[in-house]
Amino acid sequence: MQQQRQRFALLTLLMIIILGSADLLAAPKQDRDTKHDPQTETIHVLWVGNSYSFAGPLPNVVQTLMTEGKTKYRMEFGKSFMGGKGYKYHVEDGKAMKKIAEGWKDEDGNSGAWDYVVLQNKSWGPVSQQDEMREYGKILADAAQAVGAEPIYYCTWAKRHHPEQAQTIFDVYQELADTNGGKVAPAGQAWKLVYETADKHGIELYRFDRSHPSSWGVYLNACVFYATLTGESPVGLKLRKVSPWKTTERYTKAHLKNRPGLKLTEKDLYNGERTLSKKEINLLQKAAWKAVQSQQKLSESEKKREAETVAP
Structure with a gap:
């Protein structure tokens, strides 16, 4: 009888262990605590810009994309934004x-220089104030490099009603990178790629003002x-x-005053979060990657040309 009890107890214990292991295996994967994960690498980025940068807000969306676990990188950021302003x-x-000079400091008291600005x-x-852009862009780039940060020039896009300006905008940002060092984030080139096939997908990247970005x-x-x-x-x-980018009643009224024939719907004025379809995000992801790959090849070609120029 005693042996039967012992066998029963042993079998019960084994069942508990087996079932417990099954529960662990079946449990949904938890999001990684990337902040304290030794497998991740944190980059510290300062964003300097205006409404084209705080739309989204863009840094927050980039940060969220990085925490998905597809990359080892995660981003912590600071910002210096002012609507309608430039360099x-x-x-x-x-x-x-x-x-830029002070660098970053986190909630745990850690601090350091920015990796990127x-x-x-x-x-x-880039269209009408190029000399000013060159002058003050250099000052900002020099300030970033003085603390060991790499400048990233956020190449924006042409207005909806002036697509012919897209190449000029890109050329001036590229000139800054070539002259001052750093690299270009070719957002404007990605927008251009999307609109080259607009008849196939109907994605609208602009808000009603033909300038600021939609979701x-x-x-x-x-x-x-x-x-x-x-x-x-x-x-x-x-x-x-x-x-x-979230519009305001004041901005909307001012815009309508300049475009009296424009009729806006509730959909046009909606400032809330939107859910993009899987097909849409796939198309946008591919356009972004194609633009960045082209930019990487351009940068590599420029570095090779410079090396050949200085070679004995």
């Missing part, structure tokens, strides 16, 4: 320059920065919910 403002105002000029700067535009920009910062493809990322 000159950020230099003369002083706040961005101070943040994203530099976004006002949208019309789709924000997502595309985020994929460009994901690829630029990690060097990896964004194709396959899962995030689908994104917010657009």
